[in-house]
Amino acid sequence: MKQKPKAHSRGHDLLSAFLGVFAAVALITSPWNVDTEGPDPFYKGPLIFPVMVLSMMILAALPACIRLVSPPADSTWRLDGEGYPIKTLVVLALLIAMLVGLNLIGLEVSAWLFLCISLYYLGHRGVLKLIVLPLVITGLIFLVFKHFLGVFFPTPLIVEWIWE
Numbered sequence: 001m002k003q004k005p006k007a008h009s010r011g012h013d014l015l016s017a018f019l020g021v022f023a024a025v026a027l028i029t030s031p032w033n034v035d036t037e038g039p040d041p042f043y044k045g046p047l048i049f050p051v052m053v054l055s056m057m058i059l060a061a062l063p064a065c066i067r068l069v070s071p072p073a074d075s076t077w078r079l080d081g082e083g084y085p086i087k088t089l090v091v092l093a094l095l096i097a098m099l100v101g102l103n104l105i106g107l108e109v110s111a112w113l114f115l116c117i118s119l120y121y122l123g124h125r126g127v128l129k130l131i132v133l134p135l136v137i138t139g140l141i142f143l144v145f146k147h148f149l150g151v152f153f154p155t156p157l158i159v160e161w162i163w164e
Contacts, residue, residue, distance in 0.1 A: 020061020
C-alpha cells in the first residue's frame with residue numbers, strides 16, 4: 001500500500017529562506033570581510049571558498065523561498081511533530097568533528113572518516129556505499145581543492161608529532 005507523502009512545513013521553508021538571505025548578505029559583503037590582498041589570483045585566493053559555499057546555500061534556499069511565496073495546498077506552519085532531529089544533530093556533530101580533524105589528521109582522512117561514519121549512521125550499508133563512495137568523493141575533494149584550485153591546507157598535527 002502506497003503511503004501519502006507528509007505535508008510540507010512552512011516553518012522549515014521559513015528557516016531555509018532565512019539562511020538563504022543570510023548567505024546572500026554574507027556573499028554580497030564578502031569582499032569587505034575577507035582579506036584579498038596578496039599575489040594569488042581570484043580562483044586561488046581566500047575568497048573562493050566563501051563564494052562557493054555561500055552560492056550553494058543561496059541555490060539550496062531558492063525552492064524554500066518559492067514554496068513560501070506560493071505554498072502547496074497541504075502545507076502548514078506546524079513542524080513535523082516527530083520530536084528532535086537526532087540524525088541531523090548527530091551529522092552536525094560529525095561535521096564539527098571533521099572540522100577539528102582537518103587540523104589534527106588532515107583533509108583526506110577527516111573527509112573520508114566523516115563520510116564513512118555519516119553514511120553508516122544514516123543506515124547505508126555495503127562496500128560500495130561505505131568504502132568506495134567515500135573514497136571517490138574524498139579523491140574529488142582532494143583533486144579540486146589541493147590540485148586544481150591550489151588551496152593551502154596546513155600539515156596535520158599528527159604528522160608533525162610523529163615525524164618531527
